[in-house]
Amino acid sequence: MKKFTNSGNIDTRSGFGAGMDELGKTHEDVVALCADLTGSLKLNDFEKNHPERFFQTGIAEANMIGMAAGMTIGGKIPYATTFANFATGRVYDQIRQSVAYSGKNVKICASHAGLTLGEDGATHQILEDIGLMKMLPGMTVINPCDFNQTKAATIAIADYDGPVYLRFGRPSVPNFTEKDGKFEIGKALHLVDGSDVTIIATGHLVWHALEAAEQLEEKGISAEVINIHTIKPLDEEAILNSVKKTRCVVTCEEHNYLGGLGESVAGVLAKNDPVYQEFIATNDTFGESGTPAELMEKYGLNTKSIVEAVNRVLAKK
């Protein structure tokens, strides 16, 4: 199978920061808003280099989202940034009315998503944000898998006219996608060819899916791996084409199974080509404190869990 090389562990939020630095130079209409988390969002350089385009809103996320909506009027492209929990659940109605329903070109960029923010615990570990955001009509939902892809996505969404939710995280994770690669919103990436099972992963779980495919190959199981960085709009064609061949699916995400990628994939399959599916996701639960690795192990979101899920789904096929 095709091998991917980790060029070094690094956090996806730094990919966001690198993307913003690039946009600072190339897109003069891009402005950044931040609710007292400039360092955590890796926006220090953007703030330093473009102080007039950086808006510190204080710990006031509702106002930040509303301001971002207003700033589009007159042609700015606002990137409204904070932790994923405060960027979605806390300000859902502001996003719904002032951004989504109003069709505003706001980019909601959220770090520290999922369990892997670690020790801060469940108050900060949102596992419902993909569901919240994908339910909003007109909202694009993107969850890139590594530094390079997060940087590329950050840059790509500036040229897309419409509201976007961009989700990334805190831990250092393998960086394995192409440097300065092209990012196409809504286009799944076919990483590994396989014929026995389709593993569809998003975000931090993509690397684990690749590791799982390698382990499965050693046992003679041929796994196809698809990186779904855009959960909405979903690349239905890529999913259906793969399933036509493999006849079973494992979906992988750092999110609740309710409302997540797995649910979106299940919807596509139920309508077009029903096959068995296993869900690597949290099971309708809150998170807790711990190291990222401990949490991913405890909640079943790692390479080992994916291999087990593949075995379960193959047994049903």
Next chain:
Amino acid sequence: MPNIKELEDFVSQVRRDIVRQVHQVSSGHPGGSLGCTEFFVALYQEVMKRKEGFDMDGKGEDLFFLSNGHISPVFYSVLARSGYFPVDELNTFRKIDSRLQGHPTTHEGLPGIRVASGSLGQGLSVALGAAQTKKLNGDDNLVYSLHGDGELQEGQNWEAIMYAAANKVDNIIATVDLNGQQIDGSTDDVLNMGSVRAKFEAFGWDVLDIEKGNDMAAILEGLKEAKSRTGKGKPVCILLHTIMGNGVDFMMYTHAWHGKAPNDEQLEKALAQNPETLGDY
């Protein structure tokens, strides 16, 4: 000099439009709409610098944001009669497939609307964002916004009020419709806010009162004064003291007509008090 008589005639027609819109569909919000009619007419017919047609970005002109979106009947009437869309379209208010949704929205592409409102407390933040973009664009025109007084109970307002003063957003004039009423009763009874003036001032705003908020001359004077206070490092707030339901005697001084439409007989009474001046739709 503005012709007060002409503006008052305009007001009379807008009041007719308000009660006719809500009567036709037996729903909508006439009370707050009537209370702010003079203010809307003053803004759109006299005060705001507006360009021909409608362009979402609104560069080179003043902008207006309605935060308390439920008073859509007055907004729609004044927009239509200021040339943003055909006056006849008021006939479609709150009906299926209409651009005139119950609460204003950009979603159906109605000219004159720049953001959806209805869920309360969001408009000031949006207006602030637009004001900041005007500054970035070197556009020295102003941003106006209107808010209900009951709406100030929403916490987001105070985030925005704090931000605006701290960041010297001095190209905005936010008006609060102080009619003292909300759905469940008087604002004092439902959730007493104390002195709104003292609160805005404590947050660092420049505040002025328009005591006669239904008097055209007083409104024009107040808006002129407010405008003269912009560009001086502080956001400007107008406390507009209005009478809910103004211009229709049986709707005045009560919250009963916040979200209630008149019946046939009540409509006739209301229309009899407000002569047709520009032609009914």
